[in-house]
Amino acid sequence: MIGTSARRVGGVERVTGRQRFTGDVRLAGMLHVKLVTLDCARARIAAVDTGAASGVPGVRAILTAADLPRPIPRYGPTYRDRPVLAVGETKFHGEPVAAVVAETEEAAEEAAGLVRVACEELPAVLTVASALDPSAPLVQDPELRPDDLLGRTNIRREWHFGWGDVAAAGADCVVDEVYTFPMVTHFAIEPHAFIAAPDRDGLIIWSSIQHPYLLQAAIAEVVGLPLSKVRVFAPDPGGAFGGKQHAKFEPLLAFLALRTGRPVRLALTLEETFQAVRRSAFEIRVRSGFRSDGTIAFHDTECNALMGAYADIAPRVIAKSGYLICGPYRVPDARIVVRALLSHTTPATAFRGFGTPQVAWAIESQMDEAARRLGVDRLEIRLKNLARRGDEVVPGDRPADGDWAEAVSRAAAAIGWGSPLALGRGRGIAVAIKASATTGASYAIVRLHHDGSVTVMAGTSDMGQGARTVLAQVAGQELGVPLERIAIVMGDTGSVPFDLQTSASRSTVFMGTAVLNACREVRRQLAEIARELFGLAEGEVVVEPGIVRAPGLELRYEELLAQAWGPVRGELIGTGVRRGEHVPAHPLGGPPAFYEFNCTAVELEVDRETGEMLVLRHVSVADVGRALNPAHVEVQDEGAAVMGLGHTLMEHLLLDEHGRIRNLGALDYRIPTTKDLPLELRSLLVENGDGPGPYGAKGAGEGGLLAVAPAVASAVAEATGAVIRDLPLTPERVWQAVEALGRGGRPDPPAA
Amino acid sequence: MHGFAFVAPTAQAEVTGLLEEHGSEARLLAGGTDLVVGLRTGAIRPRVVVDLKRVAELRPGLSDAGGRLAISATTPLSRVVRDGRVRQWFPALAEAAATVGSIQIRNRATLAGNICNASPAADTVPALLVYGAEVVIAGRAGERRLPLDRFLLGPRRTALGRDELVTSIELARPGAGTFAAFGRLTRRRGVDLATISVCCSVDAAGVTRFAFGAVAPTPFLVADESGVLADPDADPETKDRVLAELTGLARPISDVRGSREYRQAMLMVVSRRLLRSVVDGRGKG
Amino acid sequence: MSETARVSLTLNGEPRTVEIGAGRTLLDTLRWELDLTGTKECCAAGECGACTVYLDGEAVNSCLVLAAEADGREVTTIEGLGSGGRLSRLQEAFLETGAIQCGFCIPGMVVAADALLRETPRPTLDEVLQGLSGNLCRCGGYTRICAAVLRAAGAADVTG
Numbered sequence A: 001m002i003g004t005s006a007r008r009v010g011g012v013e014r015v016t017g018r019q020r021f022t023g024d025v026r027l028a029g030m031l032h033v034k035l036v037t038l039d040c041a042r043a044r045i046a047a048v049d050t051g052a053a054s055g056v057p058g059v060r061a062i063l064t065a066a067d068l069p070r071p072i073p074r075y076g077p078t079y080r081d082r083p084v085l086a087v088g089e090t091k092f093h094g095e096p097v098a099a100v101v102a103e104t105e106e107a108a109e110e111a112a113g114l115v116r117v118a119c120e121e122l123p124a125v126l127t128v129a130s131a132l133d134p135s136a137p138l139v140q141d142p143e144l145r146p147d148d149l150l151g152r153t154n155i156r157r158e159w160h161f162g163w164g165d166v167a168a169a170g171a172d173c174v175v176d177e178v179y180t181f182p183m184v185t186h187f188a189i190e191p192h193a194f195i196a197a198p199d200r201d202g203l204i205i206w207s208s209i210q211h212p213y214l215l216q217a218a219i220a221e222v223v224g225l226p227l228s229k230v231r232v233f234a235p236d237p238g239g240a241f242g243g244k245q246h247a248k249f250e251p252l253l254a255f256l257a258l259r260t261g262r263p264v265r266l267a268l269t270l271e272e273t274f275q276a277v278r279r280s281a282f283e284i285r286v287r288s289g290f291r292s293d294g295t296i297a298f299h300d301t302e303c304n305a306l307m308g309a310y311a312d313i314a315p316r317v318i319a320k321s322g323y324l325i326c327g328p329y330r331v332p333d334a335r336i337v338v339r340a341l342l343s344h345t346t347p348a349t350a351f352r353g354f355g356t357p358q359v360a361w362a363i364e365s366q367m368d369e370a371a372r373r374l375g376v377d378r379l380e381i382r383l384k385n386l387a388r389r390g391d392e393v394v395p396g397d398r399p400a401d402g403d404w405a406e407a408v409s410r411a412a413a414a415i416g417w418g419s420p421l422a423l424g425r426g427r428g429i430a431v432a433i434k435a436s437a438t439t440g441a442s443y444a445i446v447r448l449h450h451d452g453s454v455t456v457m458a459g460t461s462d463m464g465q466g467a468r469t470v471l472a473q474v475a476g477q478e479l480g481v482p483l484e485r486i487a488i489v490m491g492d493t494g495s496v497p498f499d500l501q502t503s504a505s506r507s508t509v510f511m512g513t514a515v516l517n518a519c520r521e522v523r524r525q526l527a528e529i530a531r532e533l534f535g536l537a538e539g540e541v542v543v544e545p546g547i548v549r550a551p552g553l554e555l556r557y558e559e560l561l562a563q564a565w566g567p568v569r570g571e572l573i574g575t576g577v578r579r580g581e582h583v584p585a586h587p588l589g590g591p592p593a594f595y596e597f598n599c600t601a602v603e604l605e606v607d608r609e610t611g612e613m614l615v616l617r618h619v620s621v622a623d624v625g626r627a628l629n630p631a632h633v634e635v636q637d638e639g640a641a642v643m644g645l646g647h648t649l650m651e652h653l654l655l656d657e658h659g660r661i662r663n664l665g666a667l668d669y670r671i672p673t674t675k676d677l678p679l680e681l682r683s684l685l686v687e688n689g690d691g692p693g694p695y696g697a698k699g700a701g702e703g704g705l706l707a708v709a710p711a712v713a714s715a716v717a718e719a720t721g722a723v724i725r726d727l728p729l730t731p732e733r734v735w736q737a738v739e740a741l742g743r744g745g746r747p748d749p750p751a752a
Numbered sequence B: 001m002h003g004f005a006f007v008a009p010t011a012q013a014e015v016t017g018l019l020e021e022h023g024s025e026a027r028l029l030a031g032g033t034d035l036v037v038g039l040r041t042g043a044i045r046p047r048v049v050v051d052l053k054r055v056a057e058l059r060p061g062l063s064d065a066g067g068r069l070a071i072s073a074t075t076p077l078s079r080v081v082r083d084g085r086v087r088q089w090f091p092a093l094a095e096a097a098a099t100v101g102s103i104q105i106r107n108r109a110t111l112a113g114n115i116c117n118a119s120p121a122a123d124t125v126p127a128l129l130v131y132g133a134e135v136v137i138a139g140r141a142g143e144r145r146l147p148l149d150r151f152l153l154g155p156r157r158t159a160l161g162r163d164e165l166v167t168s169i170e171l172a173r174p175g176a177g178t179f180a181a182f183g184r185l186t187r188r189r190g191v192d193l194a195t196i197s198v199c200c201s202v203d204a205a206g207v208t209r210f211a212f213g214a215v216a217p218t219p220f221l222v223a224d225e226s227g228v229l230a231d232p233d234a235d236p237e238t239k240d241r242v243l244a245e246l247t248g249l250a251r252p253i254s255d256v257r258g259s260r261e262y263r264q265a266m267l268m269v270v271s272r273r274l275l276r277s278v279v280d281g282r283g284k285g
Numbered sequence C: 001m002s003e004t005a006r007v008s009l010t011l012n013g014e015p016r017t018v019e020i021g022a023g024r025t026l027l028d029t030l031r032w033e034l035d036l037t038g039t040k041e042c043c044a045a046g047e048c049g050a051c052t053v054y055l056d057g058e059a060v061n062s063c064l065v066l067a068a069e070a071d072g073r074e075v076t077t078i079e080g081l082g083s084g085g086r087l088s089r090l091q092e093a094f095l096e097t098g099a100i101q102c103g104f105c106i107p108g109m110v111v112a113a114d115a116l117l118r119e120t121p122r123p124t125l126d127e128v129l130q131g132l133s134g135n136l137c138r139c140g141g142y143t144r145i146c147a148a149v150l151r152a153a154g155a156a157d158v159t160g
């Protein structure tokens, strides 16, 4: 069972269209919501006139900030900084000023178009440079940040990490460069959908959310209800990638449901999701010192990360990625300055990789630059500096916990590193580590029914990574039950116990362990029943998966339960917990439970005349400890690799001078299609059973995208001589870089 | 979407009647792949949408007579791409039509819709220009024909009068010895709108024609009558000079798909490559 | 002229009639008036293919079709594939190759792939990549989806 590629639990529903996503939920008497937004990022709201809009037939309510309690309820996972509706001023393009509730979507949309907002556009902070400019307007009111020394700046938070003494560190070669990573959006194929409904003296929320329990807490707080009166249903999300971790418009819907007394529904358009979630943009300056043999002497880094108007979880993303910016290497001295900057843009949130793609882009590109300057092979420089098992990557923190060099060697072999290259081609290789979840709690309940079948209740969200399948496999393995006889109940805070979150590739490790512990608890109970029933002593009963054994006795679980309970029947309930406690002294609140390591290698061809690239081969090697379901792990990794190609080659949100997204929508925001795949895409797994999860598993599913950009850029540099430090590597950008080089000394363009 | 009335007339006269009555308040619907997007975004807000797909005179199909191929206004591009005559006589049109959208789009989108939408980046237009396509127009007063380059007046602007519609597009079969090819540049390999597009043909007399898309308010046609471009033995530098003159007539703009400089440079690159493949094909053919 | 339309169509083999606003797309009509929520909406602009259905035997984006256009026509949705509760060979292949992740793109992907196999029963990988290029998946990198299509094509009864 474990280690087999069991079919996806829920696969049949998905392939037949029967899977119910949040947007498919239909409730009696359900009303529809449309948001009223302005045509620019930042504007002072003078007046909101709902007169004409209320006249539209079918309109039931129009909510403006004036209808909400004062001070306006605010929410957010890091700071309570996001108002339920804009008050006084909008802070990003797409921030709602009002919400219309109507009997039909059409009526809501029509009325939303008739709400007149008298407003005055104000200058907006849209870039890192302007966010750092002391004369720029403040994005957040300093009164929201009392006692904050930075309260009168757009720096929401600044961290100083590092070790050793960079100033004193000597080096034979110093590389000092700036790298940029633009805003990109998640583009889950399921746009966010939300429903809120009054429920006696409480509320029920449906949301395609990754963290139902944090949503429950957020709602309870804004409307002033106890947790027990807020029930969140979280149907499996249709892709999330971090963009569905935290509350977005659910608090607004909660107020609308309370106000109308009816269920209210909001399904975002794809365009609205672009205005709702994105990844933090980074500008990273790195000054790195190397010895002449390629050994790293120091990294001196300054990361300016552009968040949006409200913090969401971005400060955590920024801190966590900055903390590990030096990557999977032994770095004797490091100085790391990290800033989380506010701007008048879509609030940035978690995005698969949690900041690591941004920092790996900078550091791995530095490794290449050093290799080129020192005449050291790019693979060699990595192997030379890579931390071996037990080596510290951040002094005092969790040491390297995998055979990373093995993964690198496998990637190199798979890409044919060092073998001759055709003209116009190049190879690149890059590595990255991501800190997994640090703290957090997962609870699971495993119910063994009297017929021997099993129900697992786990608060994880299955958003495509296959959590249902893996948790069923764990329970099946432990209790000797085939998957067809296991039900997984998720996505209901009213019946399923607490889980902090589904993120950071943590579920297999955290929830998997909780389920494992719950199963073992069930087995302990079975042993006790057998001992009591047959008058046996401790040690005489052995409970194996599916079978209870004692001298002269061999019973299936259901047989034992039938004998013990007779016609009254019953069930065994095992609970399991996995907690990672908060460590106040640790800069991240606790050491990571494991590192997710990836090595990506590519070979590609560049058309020097047009800048177009064709990835011929793409290899991703992930150290997963143990793949509980190899097919699932591989497909996750392949998906991550292709998503990585997206942000590497084509994805970026472009803003105009009003702070509006110029490529708002699928037409001009490009993600990879089937025709943009590498000709060959391979995902290889390193399995040494050395993870903290069940059976030695580590988390997986983010690795494949961490190191794509630097690997591709490295290959482009080899193919053309052009080094590019800004993403994405669009054909135009590559062309410009090649043009800038001039033709001097470079090989002629390959024949077309 | 805002409210409008939907009508699906069965006779062409009803269509022109409705157009006459409602003018710009009426919109014709062929495949809807531009129109429905516009309705959704509110970019267009007609009072009446007139579906052309049930009009008897406009039944989908391609017909040839006297060396001319007529493609009716409701023929989806997937059918145009598959048609043997198009592939044989107008291969660059087949190539261009095959690049439009995805298969789902091509199962709906029409050639007439592509030209009537009058986008500077309409992919079939460069090929139609090179092949000298004629637009057949019907109105209350009867039928008229316009060469495509006189039909297209600017972005989203055509020569259609208030009561007129396009009934078909006609192409004269090129003389023996004509070779043509279509090429374009996009931001990704999958479904995308063109950053630039080019169609190139060389005829038996050695005249080379280019039509350029997405680099001017409308795709436009240029020609080299000197025979230099068609001459396989002409000196590459001279050819480049001629090409640069032709591509220099483009007036590209910068937008999210590409900068002016990139477009201008790529026009040259793609044109040079297409020319080479056409001239090579001609040499072999 | 009225802003509503009465539409009679054959939906998954059954005659159905609905009264709707003339501006309603086929996608919205399927999802809201006809209770078939298997067909998904993402971009509503013809770019993602999540809404792919058969209209008179051809794969189309139902977000770009007005429901009124479907009057008198045949529409088959994901719910209409397979027969008698049994999965089609293609659907089976999606399960076997592990092509499904979150599953949101999958109904549209399956219909598009079904259409591809009807048109080209023995496609090459290139033809599959080409034929599915109008269907976006953000989860899985497409390789297994293509593998599923090729696997189904290897079987005798492709879409039955």
Ligand SMILES: Cc1cc2nc3c(=O)[nH]c(=O)nc-3n(C[C@H](O)[C@H](O)[C@H](O)COP(=O)(O)OP(=O)(O)OC[C@H]3O[C@@H](n4cnc5c(N)ncnc54)[C@H](O)[C@@H]3O)c2cc1C
Binding pocket: B027, B028, B029, B030, B031, B032, B033, B034, B035, B036, B037, B052, B073, B099, B100, B101, B102, B105, B108, B109, B110, B111, B112, B113, B114, B115, B116, B117, B121, B122, B123, B124, B160, B164, B165, B166, B167, B191, B192, B193, B194, C045, C046, C047
């Ligand atoms: C996802 C997607 C991808 C696309 N990719 C491409 C691409 O790669 N290349 C490209 O060129 N285009 C592309 N398009 C645009 C579009 O598909 C084409 O322009 C298509 O040919 C339009 O044809 P239609 O039949 O759908 O037109 P419709 O949308 O029905 O009509 C378009 C316009 O023409 C008018 N019209 C239609 N028929 C007539 C007629 N007979 N007489 C007078 N007026 C008429 C309509 O009133 C409307 O204003 C894409 C569109 C989408 C949604």
Ligand code: FES
Binding pocket: C040, C041, C042, C043, C044, C045, C046, C047, C048, C049, C050, C051, C052, C061, C062, C063, C064
């Ligand atoms: S929803 Fe129709 S193509 Fe995206």
Ligand code: FES
Binding pocket: A189, A238, A239, A464, C099, C100, C101, C102, C103, C104, C105, C106, C136, C137, C138, C139, C140
């Ligand atoms: S499986 Fe999630 S979008 Fe395709």
